Amino acid sequence: MSNRFAQELAMFATCAMVFSGCSTGVTDDTELGSRESAVTLGGHLAGITDADFTAAQANFNQVETIDDGVGPIFNEFACGRCHTLGAIGGAGEQIERRFGKVVNGVFSTQSSGGGSLRQLQSLGAFTSASGASCNVAVEHEPTDATVHNVGRLTTALFGIGLVDAMPDTFFTSLVAAEPAAVRGIVNHAAITLPNPADASQNIGTVRVARFGWKADTSNLADFAAGAYLNEMGITTQHCFKGTSITAFATESKPNGVAVAPGCDDLAPPAPPGIPAGTDDAVGVCAANQTELQDDIQNFLTFMTFLAPLPRDLSDLISINAGAPVFNQIGCNGCHVTTTFRTPNPAPNGVPGNFAFNPFSDFAVHDMGTLGDQIGQDGDSVAVTRRMRTAPLWGIRFRNHLLHDGRAADVPSAVLAHDGQGKAAATAFGNLSPTDQHNVVQFVRSL
Ligand code: HEC
């Protein structure tokens, strides 16, 4: 028996003891999920060795430079520079910036102006590999933008591989069972970069989009390659069943204008047959070759096996009093208390039949004035108000809440709920101070 397994057994016993002493309040479902959570903050699920997880984690934390391909514009030098709170992979303090433009009720990302993400840093002045003078300007918001300076706070990745393992039908039936007034909409998106471990994924496979504040990305491989490009300016190329994937191989254009050749960064030139400007390539794809670029594979591995955080049951009296109130005032209409359970075997290699409780339906809801008004090209204004139900697990490790980090504590986050979340926010506001405290303690225990 490995040490890790022994630890998990010990945890199981402790929780069972804690719960045998408590009454109703915390449901059986929630109890199950907590038993199977990781003991060590930032530790890993079964299915990977300590050494492999540590190596993948180190890559996630690796600071990259202009020589590795950072630039021309970027937000940070490492995934682990933003995803920090609680443990590596946590939420963060960095708030990114987005903009857009609405014309005749239709949203535009202003892609010709570099939208909708405004990267916060640029390489500035440097000498290219061939000796040319480069000077990359920092992006600015286009003057004709109508949606300004929208913040996006870094989200936590604990347990996210379990979410990636869930089949589409789980999410659609979850949402179908929600009360009509708060019912969410399940987003779908085609996969650009399939996870080679999951046989159900292919290029273009449409899957429930469950990741990101807007639930616009359908698997973790896509998110990893997109983040490497958009957050760090590192472009990659991959092979899937013999097809070369170049969707992440084009450098960002600051405010829509491509930098001069050689001024994107100082990474070695792409190998023959691969688009120029690709910082990290697998190479020309042989027949049936499937291979993610190394860093992306490591990010995917790290995130897949990063375990959920343990619950904090230190204030059990308030927690047990708050749990039923959370349901009575309708929080569970979106932050569902349903226990998720991974398929057995799970398609991406996480443990099968693993119970967990993220307290989100991973669907989007019309949040009225709280919606961030950012969308995809062609979205109506109503669509831009939709936000993914924020998962509440591990929230006690956060120091800012809501998509733009505007709330410093749980009550202010709740009171800002508008649109489909308005009734629950009002009900929360009408609770006695004791009941409010108990709901907050319940939320902070998850
Ligand atoms: C500059 C800070 C920053 C860096 C660097 C960064 N992220 Fe993030 N990450 C964010 C923000 C902000 C979000 C929320 C984005 C959104 O939903 O619009 C996020 C969200 C995510 C999510 C979605 C989680 C969810 O809640 O569904 C994943 C996965 C992710 N990041 C992976 C990565 C990986 C892998 C890297 C490194 C290649 C990385 N991130 C680098 C800031 C960062």
Ligand code: HEC
């Ligand atoms: C209609 C669906 C809905 C209902 C009902 C709802 N929420 Fe939310 N909740 C959301 C969405 C969507 C977000 C993300 C909003 C944003 O940041 O723009 C969110 C965010 C939060 C956050 C901040 C999480 C974070 O990661 O920053 C907390 C805390 C929260 N909700 C608690 C509650 C509580 C407590 C209740 C009951 C009073 C409740 N919610 C009711 C949909 C809902």
